[in-house]
Every structure is written in C-alpha cells, then in structure tokens.
Amino acid sequence: xxxxxxxxxxxxxxxxxxxxxxxxxxxxxxxxxxxxxxxxxxxxxxxxxxxxxxxxxxxxxxxxxxxxxxxxxxxxxxxxxxxxxxxxxxxxxxxxxxxxxxxxxxxxxxxxxxxxxxxxxxxxxxxxxxxxx
Amino acid sequence: xxxxxxxxxxxxxxxxxxxxxxxxxxxxxxxxxxxxxxxxxxxxxxxxxxxxxxxxxxxxxxxxxxxxxxxxxxxxxxxxxxxxxxxxxxxxxxxxxxxxxxxxxxxxxxxxxxxxxxxxxxxxxxxxxxxxx
Numbered sequence: 001x002x003x004x005x006x007x008x009x010x011x012x013x014x015x016x017x018x019x020x021x022x023x024x025x026x027x028x029x030x031x032x033x034x035x036x037x038x039x040x041x042x043x044x045x046x047x048x049x050x051x052x053x054x055x056x057x058x059x060x061x062x063x064x065x066x067x068x069x070x071x072x073x074x075x076x077x078x079x080x081x082x083x084x085x086x087x088x089x090x091x092x093x094x095x096x097x098x099x100x101x102x103x104x105x106x107x108x109x110x111x112x113x114x115x116x117x118x119x120x121x122x123x124x125x126x127x128x129x130x131x132x133x
Numbered sequence: 134x135x136x137x138x139x140x141x142x143x144x145x146x147x148x149x150x151x152x153x154x155x156x157x158x159x160x161x162x163x164x165x166x167x168x169x170x171x172x173x174x175x176x177x178x179x180x181x182x183x184x185x186x187x188x189x190x191x192x193x194x195x196x197x198x199x200x201x202x203x204x205x206x207x208x209x210x211x212x213x214x215x216x217x218x219x220x221x222x223x224x225x226x227x228x229x230x231x232x233x234x235x236x237x238x239x240x241x242x243x244x245x246x247x248x249x250x251x252x253x254x255x256x257x258x259x260x261x262x263x264x265x266x
Contacts, residue, residue, distance in 0.1 A: 006236050009244075009251045024157055024166060031164035033157060036220040048246075081251065082241035083234055087169040089242045101216055103139050108215035109222045111142075113181075118142045118214065 005085045014086040015041065020056055021088055028077045028091040034100035035108045051076050053090055070132045071096040099126035138218045147219040153189055154221055158233065161210045161224040167233035168241045184209055186223055203265045204229040232259035
C-alpha cells in the first residue's frame, strides 16, 4: 500500500476529476473540527498567499473567501496534508464571532448520530444567520 | 444558504454519485485528526452496529474494516454529521499500537505544507509497515 506520495517532501496535491481537494479545518487552539469544504488550485494558492482560508463552493460553483459575507473568516496558521495527498488539513484561528458554520454555530458538526436520529450537541448561535445572509 | 438538512433531527446522510460519504476520524481523547476516508451505506451500517470503523476503499473498490490486516482498528465512540450532512466525523479510540496511518504513524497528517515543499512533523513509526503489509 506504500506509494511515492507517502514519503516525499514534494507537495503534490491530488485534485479530483473536478479539480477539487477536500479541506478539513480544525481550530488551531484545541483541534476541534470546525468544517469540511473543498479547494481548487486557485483557492489553495489564495489561502497560502493571504493566510485567509479560501474554498471552492460546489453549490455556487464559485471561488469562496470564507467569511466574506459574514465576517467569520479563518486565519490559517498551518496546512498539513495526508499520506496520499488527497486531503488538506487547515489549522486556523476563527475570526469575527468565531462561528465557522453558516448556521451561526462554532462548528458545522453540531449533531450526533444516534439510533433514533440526530441529537443537537451545540445550540449556541454566535450570530443570527437571518441577520447575516 | 439555510436548508432543511441544517436543522432537522433526521439523519439523512448525503452519499455522492458514487454512493460514498467523506468520513473524518479524530481521536476522541484529544481531537487530533487521524485520517480521512470514505464510507458507503454498508460501511456506515457496520460501523454503527459493531462500533468498529469500516470504510469503502476507493483504490481497492471493496469494503474495508480498518485494521483488519494491521490490527490498528478504531473503536468509534461517537459519530457526528455536519450542517449539510455530506460529511461524517467519527470520534474514535485507536486500538493496537495506535497508528491510524498505514505508514505506521499515529495520524495520516504527518507533513506540513511549506513554500519549499513538505516538512515531516512526525517521524515516529508505531509499527513497521514492511512487517505488517
């Protein structure tokens, strides 16, 4: 299962057939996972150049500077890649009110899967999405 | 940007056109991100039923009980989903030697992206992949 991508020090991000790579964002302060999005090469370049997270919005089919509307930008402190270089991990310090999720919550992962359905584990809204979008 | 998927307590995982959903695995003890893989509906069902992480291997096109060969299984303590239900977050306690990555490292994210290339931030091998695979 070993491959050249595992042990190289060359950055060779594997964009998929749509030109995208999965990007996981965690809070640099406590490792909490905040969101998962996608980047094309331009979003990655802009993130590296500006230190502010940029993604590719699959729903809008457009470059997306995270927080451009809401002010909830992500200051990227570190980018890691995984063994086969098809995922990026962005460690970031959330700016604004600290809500990475468009619902106003800190993290997009605010529901736990249980047998009967989903249980909300975070109902704290750091902003009101109706007033922002 | 709000959708019914954001606020429902119904679990409606959005598998993609290949029948897969992205699964991020973090260590339940300290939130460190260990790996990112994919699940089909059967892998998800087996994970929920057994408490041991199962995935779909895209390279082998086969159901994959993580750790079946290496012993490095993942005991899942919690499954979360994100706002649009197209990503799962598995919180897990690594078993075996605690190496989630097939290279023998704790995490698949052992390299940092820098301007000149990749910098290895974890060279500790918890097992020797040549002896395991």
